[in-house]
Amino acid sequence: MKIGIDAGGTLIKIAILENDKFTFRKQLSTEIEEVAEWLKTVPDAQVALTGGKATYLQSLIPQNAFQSIEFDATFRGIQSFLTEMNLDISKFVFSNVGTGTSIHFVDNDKQIRAGGTGAGGGMMMGLSYLLTGKEDFDEIVTIAKEGNRDIIDLKVKHIYKGDKSPIPGELTAANFGNVLHNKDTENFTDADKIASVLGIVGETVTTVSIHAAREFGAEYVVYIGSSFLNNTLLRDIVMNYTVLRNFKPYFIENGEYSGAVGTLRLM
Template sequence: MNNRIGVDAGGSLIKIVYEENGRMHFRKQPNSELDDALQWLKITAPNKPIYLTGGKAGTIQANYFPEAKGVDEFSAVCEGSQYLKMREAMTAGEPYILVNIGTGTSWFTMKGEQYERVLGSGIGGGTFMGLGKILSEVDSFSELVSLAAKGDKGNVDLLVKDIYYPENPPIHGDLTASNFAKIQEFPSSSSADKMASLNNMIAETITLLTVQVASIHNIHQAVFIGSTLAGNNPLRESLNTYCKMSGIDPVFLKNGEFSGAIGAMLK
């Protein structure tokens, strides 16, 4: 593996992994900087074999690295996550649901060396960025995350406690009864409140689908990876809370957004 480079070119980001002196290095850039990233790679590692995965792998191979090898995206993500899970000294043989939150979201069942993609959704990082820009007129991922961390979803979402007031609700009052449902308050709510609501809606949707997959396949652990989680503590915290409330053990892999690139390199 020492001499290889893995590249995962997805819908929003290009992720590069390489090993040097026994240490793994990571690099990622938005697709708008694709040419810069690949020119850097040509200069940095002109003689190393390159393994490509992701939706834009074919384009990169045709235009930049004709000698590169293509790797199936789903197998790369699954094998990369297995590698990271073992690296973090977790039990590799325990079945788990792999949840890859990229531009959209994919679910895989992971049972030993066997893996299968069982579900996909258009809800993911692309939703966060696209609706985030509409709601806040901000197009920077880090700024949108910062807004979400400062906001109060209760100023936008109709909560369970709102419906039952002044009575005590039969379930946790801060759970969402309906996303973005406080129509009268919406015009006066802040961009931060709207982003908190959006982040929460994404977390709730992903958790509900994860719980359904886990129930069908009788698996109790979910491993979350993907670029949408990188630096997005509000989303991570919400997923952690909702999964535990639902009886799912959530795991967040360090450098999980590079699973695809690592898996390509391992191939």
């Protein structure tokens, strides 16, 4: 049995390879000791680690694990998934929306880090909690779907009232910029607030990603990371905005396991 583990800031992603088939599971990073206890029960497994908590996990387990740099592992994993999907793209940007967001440019067999932003899954969780007191990921992504961003975010069309605007009216002009205009007439629900949090996270991630794509002359942007899990609103925001800016977005099924699969493949 081979086990690839990406121990990240929020979640530990585990990819188990047996008889040429992968199974995936994840656990909270705060439960890293539990993952170590499980690894003790399979002492003969070949283990490959990556992620910010890899060295700490190594200190807890009996296996002498292979370790790789997170960016290389993630790229290797993405290559595996793209091959499986029969998607033949050689020049693209990938954006890993984890606790934070890391953006990379790929040209055939090479990746370089193009940048990043502190807007990502961690911001989504923290800001949602500050605004609503909610901290359960599934509840946050479910409630977000019912939210109305229009009373919180200021769109270009709100500014260009009646006049023809030089850019599409549906674009956000100012995230949270409509709050003070509506504070006396509207009741901002938790759903509205969380939808707008997903808005600022998704739009920031997309903006930084497509700037990288433009800088490097790439047409495709591949988005991965657990922040997109069951998160249809965040996916829609990112997909629509990427398309609007004339780039081609891709979401990879199980893409959040790229680091875990990749470090195992590199072993």
